[in-house]
Amino acid sequence: KAGVTQTPRYLIKTRGQQVTLSCSPISGHRSVSWYQQTPGQGLQFLFEYFSETQRNKGNFPGRFSGRQFSNSRSEMNVSTLELGDSALYLCASSPKRTSGGIGETQYFGPGTRLLVL
Amino acid sequence: GENVEQHPSTLSVQEGDSAVIKCTYSDSASNYFPWYKQELGKRPQLIIDIRSNVGEKKDQRIAVTLNKTAKHFSLHITETQPEDSAVYFCAASSRDDKIIFGKGTRLHILP
Numbered sequence: 001k002a003g004v005t006q007t008p009r010y011l012i013k014t015r016g017q018q019v020t021l022s023c024s025p026i027s028g029h030r031s032v033s034w035y036q037q038t039p040g041q042g043l044q045f046l047f048e049y050f051s052e053t054q055r056n057k058g059n060f061p062g063r064f065s066g067r068q069f070s071n072s073r074s075e076m077n078v079s080t081l082e083l084g085d086s087a088l089y090l091c092a093s094s095p096k097r098t099s100g101g102i103g104e105t106q107y108f109g110p111g112t113r114l115l116v117l
Numbered sequence: 118g119e120n121v122e123q124h125p126s127t128l129s130v131q132e133g134d135s136a137v138i139k140c141t142y143s144d145s146a147s148n149y150f151p152w153y154k155q156e157l158g159k160r161p162q163l164i165i166d167i168r169s170n171v172g173e174k175k176d177q178r179i180a181v182t183l184n185k186t187a188k189h190f191s192l193h194i195t196e197t198q199p200e201d202s203a204v205y206f207c208a209a210s211s212r213d214d215k216i217i218f219g220k221g222t223r224l225h226i227l228p
Contacts, residue, residue: 004160033216042123042206042220043161056214090160103149103210108160 001027004093004109012115018079021112025072025093031055032074033106034066037088046089049074050097078114086116119144119211123219131227136197138205138222141189146212150183150190153206155221161206165192194224202226 005024013019025032033056034046045058049068066076072093078085092106120143130136142150148169153161167174167181167190174181178197183190190209194201207219 035218040220043208043218045215045217048215058215098149098210098214098216103147103151103216105151105163105166106216107163108153110160 004091004107006089006091006109006112008112009110010113010115012117013081014117015081015083017081018077019081019114021076021078021089021091021114023074023076023091023093023109025074025091026107029093029095029107030072031094031097031104032068032072033092033094034074034076035090035092036060037090037111038086043090046076048097055097081116083116086114088113119147119209119213119215119217121207121209121217121219123207123222125222126220127223127225129225129227130197132197132199134197136192136194136201136224138192138207138224139189140191140207140209140219141187142209142217143188144209144211144217145188147188147209149210149216150181151208151216152181152192153208153218154203155206156203164205197226199226199228 007022031050033048035043048056052068068074088111090111092108094104123140151166154164155161180193204221
């Protein structure tokens, strides 16, 4: 099976702009999670989508949003970009969603590196 | 909220020696503990995982141990090789259905 893919791989934007990132999960996987990775902070959870619905959300401002389509592909949008939004944005897919506290294995995409100037 | 602490942040070991990375978690409901390896410029790759009904799991040179009472788990890499140089992340599932990651350990294998 093809792995998780993300587009674009690199992006340069200026403050105040908005950006949309795309993630295609492994075929058959229905859960897509998004993470922000910055040096020294590890991977911070943004949100999870399953069956086109946001099932979980991390502690990020409302400028960060997402959606999932019927084919399980997901997009993430960041509006009114700030310098601090510069990061590697990773998506991860799972066959099922973590539920009832039972964790599911996640497979990561290569990430989109966003630079905000 | 739920938290995963990972130590050390940087670790240097001589090639052929063993490396140990330790993590503690706060959520008593955590039951799934994956470890990821991220090489420079690449995606995190799952290298091993363990569930709470098991105390230890091994896969060739890699092993993970879990102590649920103390809420800590560790990654052990034996006979380290240059290709083991990478950043390693531990993680734990949480009662609110998230996977919480530690901040990572940068492992250097010295020739």
